[in-house]
Each structure stands twice: as structure tokens, then as C-alpha cells.
Amino acid sequence: MITPRFSCSQNDRSVIVSVYCPAVRASEIEIHVDHALLSLHVAPYFLRLNFPASVVEDNRSSAVYDPASGYLTLTLTKLNPGVVFPDLDLLGKLLAPPAQGRPRNPTIEVLGSGDNPGYTADLGATERNEILEAAANEWTFPQTASDTLPVLETSLRKPYGFLNAYSGYFLHVGTTENEVNELGADAETLSPSERRIRRLRHEDSKWNPEHYMADYADNEQMEELLAWTHPHLESPSTSVVFTEAENAAMLRLPRKEYLPSPQETHDLYLALLTLLFAYAYDARTTLHDPTPESAWTIAALTPAFSALDPPPYSPPHKRRGATVAHELEPVQPEPALDFGFDSGTPHELATTLIPSYRRALAFPLYRSWALADGCRMDAAYFLIRGTRTVLRCLLELRAILEGHEVYYVYSRIWLDDFCRWIQAGAREDTLIRLGKIVSHLGISKDSIGWDLVVLEHAVQTTKESKPDSDDDVESEKPALL
Structure with a gap:
């Protein structure tokens, strides 16, 4: 898929996206809006933009394709009118995927001693409490790396860049x-x-x-x-x-x-x-x-x-x-x-x-x-x-x-x-x-x-010791007999 050229602008109520996709059929253009994510697909182009805030498709939104110029103009309504969307000119930031947040709940279940006696038999009360406390705090208990283990290198090449x-x-x-x-x-x-x-x-x-x-x-x-x-x-x-x-x-x-x-x-x-x-x-x-x-x-x-x-x-x-x-x-x-x-x-x-x-x-x-x-x-x-x-x-x-x-x-x-x-x-x-x-x-x-x-x-x-003018040079010449 080809990422098309595009630009973004805004006013108080809308975000306007101008996409250059020449020689396509308007009937084949697919547009999907999901909160702050805009996806556009029409062969051979694909564009996905991640806006700083949410937009919606409503009766004020529009999509207009001009086959003469090859530009598709999308007008999307801001969910909250008056909000300023920063950095719409930083195209790389718009193209970046949305940040993936960490899960709010632990994804590993800690079994009690009644469910798995063999597992907890070797754990003391202190260890069990640390694990349960870490799970309640999203597994963010302090960790320290051992200084005694050598760095494992599997290649003669050393990375750079x-x-x-x-x-x-x-x-x-x-x-x-x-x-x-x-x-x-x-x-x-x-x-x-x-x-x-x-x-x-x-x-x-x-x-x-x-x-x-x-x-x-x-x-x-x-x-x-x-x-x-x-x-x-x-x-x-x-x-x-x-x-x-x-x-x-x-x-x-x-x-x-x-x-x-x-x-x-x-x-x-x-x-x-x-x-x-x-x-x-x-x-x-x-x-x-x-x-x-x-x-x-x-x-x-x-x-x-x-x-x-x-x-x-x-x-x-x-x-x-x-x-x-x-x-x-x-x-x-x-x-x-x-x-x-x-x-x-x-x-x-x-x-x-x-x-x-x-x-x-x-x-x-x-x-x-x-x-x-x-x-x-x-x-x-x-x-x-x-x-x-x-x-x-x-x-x-x-x-x-x-x-x-x-x-x-x-x-x-x-x-x-x-x-x-x-x-x-x-x-x-x-x-x-x-x-x-x-x-x-x-x-x-x-x-x-x-x-x-x-x-x-x-x-x-050296500069200070140099003569300041031709006259000084002449004065330093020996007199002719």
C-alpha cells in the first residue's frame, strides 16, 4: 500500500484533511472514523491518522473528491468544538500508531495455597505477600539487575546507530x-x-x-x-x-x-x-x-x-x-x-x-x-x-x-x-x-x-611586534652611505 500525500488544517468546529490520491474511483473510497483514529483506503492508497483528540462523522462532516486535481477533501467534526488540535503539521506524529496503555489489571492470576499447594509450599509468607502486593500494583515492584553476570554476546558484530x-x-x-x-x-x-x-x-x-x-x-x-x-x-x-x-x-x-x-x-x-x-x-x-x-x-x-x-x-x-x-x-x-x-x-x-x-x-x-x-x-x-x-x-x-x-x-x-x-x-x-x-x-x-x-x-x-605602517618599515632600514 502507498501512503498518499496529505495535509491537515482546522477551524473551531472541524478538522480538514486533504489527501492526494489521483486516478481513483470515488465509489471505492472507504473511510472509517473511530474516536481519534481516521482510516482511509482506496487502492493503491492507505492512510491512517491518529489525531490528538476525537472526531466524529455527523451531518456537518463531508467527503468531496475532485477527479481533475486528484484531491480528496475530508471534513470531520470535532467531538468537542473549540478544542485546538496541536501539531497537525507534524505528519510523522499523525502517522504514528496510537499509544498502547498497560492493562489496568494483572494478566497473571496468583493462585492461593488451597488451589495449588505444591506451588506455595516453597514460598514463605514474605514472598507470598510481595507477589500479591506487586499484582495489586500492576507488577511494578522494585527490581535490581545482578552485576555479576557477564553480557551475553552471540555475534562478533557490535550494534550502532x-x-x-x-x-x-x-x-x-x-x-x-x-x-x-x-x-x-x-x-x-x-x-x-x-x-x-x-x-x-x-x-x-x-x-x-x-x-x-x-x-x-x-x-x-x-x-x-x-x-x-x-x-x-x-x-x-x-x-x-x-x-x-x-x-x-x-x-x-x-x-x-x-x-x-x-x-x-x-x-x-x-x-x-x-x-x-x-x-x-x-x-x-x-x-x-x-x-x-x-x-x-x-x-x-x-x-x-x-x-x-x-x-x-x-x-x-x-x-x-x-x-x-x-x-x-x-x-x-x-x-x-x-x-x-x-x-x-x-x-x-x-x-x-x-x-x-x-x-x-x-x-x-x-x-x-x-x-x-x-x-x-x-x-x-x-x-x-x-x-x-x-x-x-x-x-x-x-x-x-x-x-x-x-x-x-x-x-x-x-x-x-x-x-x-x-x-x-x-x-x-x-x-x-x-x-x-x-x-x-x-x-x-x-x-x-x-x-x-x-x-x-x-x-x-607576533601581531604586536609587527611594524604598524610602511613608514615604520622604512625607518628600520639601514641608512645608505
Whole structure:
């Protein structure tokens, strides 16, 4: 079945659904409304929408098909007039299946001792009471996992990507020209800690102090990039209207339902921050006009792509010089959705962005601390503007990678799912809160692991020691006899 193009709008009394299904017979269209669920079927199209509130079919409802344009217009009456249906423009959220609630009563019957003496003979009074109490509370008694049992691994492959749901995408990496892959032919078998070691070593090997000093000295070039404002940040956030191309891209996203744990949800927000940073860097350096190098830049700046190493990251040690091992301590997760607010230093979000800063200073054409800081602020403002702006950025990011013959793989294992999850799984208030925290972050240059302050001081000293004009140069020339 084909999911047709569609759009939704509303007024005080009705929801209007416009569906593009050309060359069909109006007599064969089947429409079914069940509370908040609308189902439409006409071969070869099938559409099921889950509205935020209930609608009904009554004498004010209608279905009109225009064979000339190919559009079917459905008008459904709101069960409660005046109620505003939020997020009708987030097509992925409407396409998501309705949430399945847990059963209110236990589905396992606990038999008494009179019914099954053999079963209860081995249970003491305490155990029986715990089971009965758990059953009365929907089986939510506390559980703890044993720390002594090793993780059972049945394959040499290690998962990666969105919620660690993928493997097998780098089996033939030796025959492709994937220049950003830092794991080589071992991408499928390296553990997360080994991936992190490879990433850190690669970043240190690519660090070039002379390149950084040259960009630091070129103030005019950096000032031009920093003065630019992203178009998504110029107009009010309430004015976001998705284009036809964006709506079509949303309809092509995979139909999946995600059930992440609180910690996994927390980590997804952290990974989202690194994606928006990479997108912001490319947008600033190309003035929002992607080039053939944009896919490489984005993939190179995102640790989850180039090294399959998403956050959370361990805080770096405060030391100078090489940083190969400074993130290899076990990560102690923060409480879900806390983002390190009340934790110690360094801030969890600062720690999340340190690899992005390092990569922005080691790989692309422009390597400037001020530019990296500007990208952090851009990412923060995208988040503050909410779900629609973030989704628009991710769709653009996805389109850039989809157009590349090699790097499209990162769209498959990360961005397809992120574009889907941001609509139906992410919370707008959490995105805004996260953005506000990021906008006030202070990332220390010492945390990067390279001597940035020393190099900048050397550039400043050189500038101050240079002659200020040609006259000064002439005065320094030896007199001719």
C-alpha cells in the first residue's frame, strides 16, 4: 500500500484533511472514523491518522473528491468544538500508531495455597505477600539487575546507530571510498570503548597548530562568517510552514514506533545536540547553500557518524598535551533528562560538545574557536525555537547526506529515525529547556586538550611586534652611505 500525500488544517468546529490520491474511483473510497483514529483506503492508497483528540462523522462532516486535481477533501467534526488540535503539521506524529496503555489489571492470576499447594509450599509468607502486593500494583515492584553476570554476546558484530538498532552497514567498507570512516574494516566488530580510542587518536593526529594559528590571525574571514544569521533564526518560530518537499520527505520516513528507556531518551537529546552543531557549522561556512563538500563536513564533525561514537562522553582530565585516553573512563549516566544541571563539573552538556569542538578545530577548512562557539549558539537557538525548527534542520541535514553516494549510510542509521522520533517522541518543552542551558554554556579551551591559549598568545605577540605602517618599515632600514 502507498501512503498518499496529505495535509491537515482546522477551524473551531472541524478538522480538514486533504489527501492526494489521483486516478481513483470515488465509489471505492472507504473511510472509517473511530474516536481519534481516521482510516482511509482506496487502492493503491492507505492512510491512517491518529489525531490528538476525537472526531466524529455527523451531518456537518463531508467527503468531496475532485477527479481533475486528484484531491480528496475530508471534513470531520470535532467531538468537542473549540478544542485546538496541536501539531497537525507534524505528519510523522499523525502517522504514528496510537499509544498502547498497560492493562489496568494483572494478566497473571496468583493462585492461593488451597488451589495449588505444591506451588506455595516453597514460598514463605514474605514472598507470598510481595507477589500479591506487586499484582495489586500492576507488577511494578522494585527490581535490581545482578552485576555479576557477564553480557551475553552471540555475534562478533557490535550494534550502532539510532538506539543501537543497526549493524551490517559497514561490511564492505573496504570497497567504498568512505573518507570519514575512522574505524576502517573493523567498524562492525569494535566495542564502544575501542571506537572511542580510535576517534581520540584520529583527532589528535589531525590537529594542526599552524592551521589554527593562521585562522586565528585572519580576523576578517572569521568575522564575516560570525556576522551571518541563519534564515531559520530570522523569522518567528510560529511562522514555520513546511514546504511540499519537506512534507514529501516526512512521508518517506520509516514507519516505526520507538520505546526508548529514560536513559536512552536522555542520550538521544545529547546526540541531537551534536547533530545540530555539525549542521550549524556547515550552514555558516556555506551561508546555507550546501556544496559538494557539505556531506563530508557534516559526517566528519559528528562523532556518531565518523567513529560510531555518540554521547554520553566521560569528562576530560585537566591536563595538557595528548588526549588519547582522557575520555575512556566508564560513563556515569546522569539522571534521565537532567542534562547535568545540578551535577558537578564539567557540565554534562559541555562534555557532550567537547568532541564537536575538537573536530571543528581539527578537520574542516575553517578552524576557529569563535566559529565553534557560534555554532554552539546556533544549535541552542534551533532548540529554543522548538520541534518544527529542529525538524526542518534535520530534514535539511538528511537531504544533504541522501544526495551523497557514500555518506547516505549515515542518514539510514541515524537521521531517518531522528526525523521520525523528533516528531512523535521528543518533547517540545525539553527541547526548549535544553536549548536555554546550551546557550549559557561556557566551554573551556583547556578542556579540548590542545594548547589553544598558548597558540593564541603567540599570534597576538607576533601581531604586536609587527611594524604598524610602511613608514615604520622604512625607518628600520639601514641608512645608505
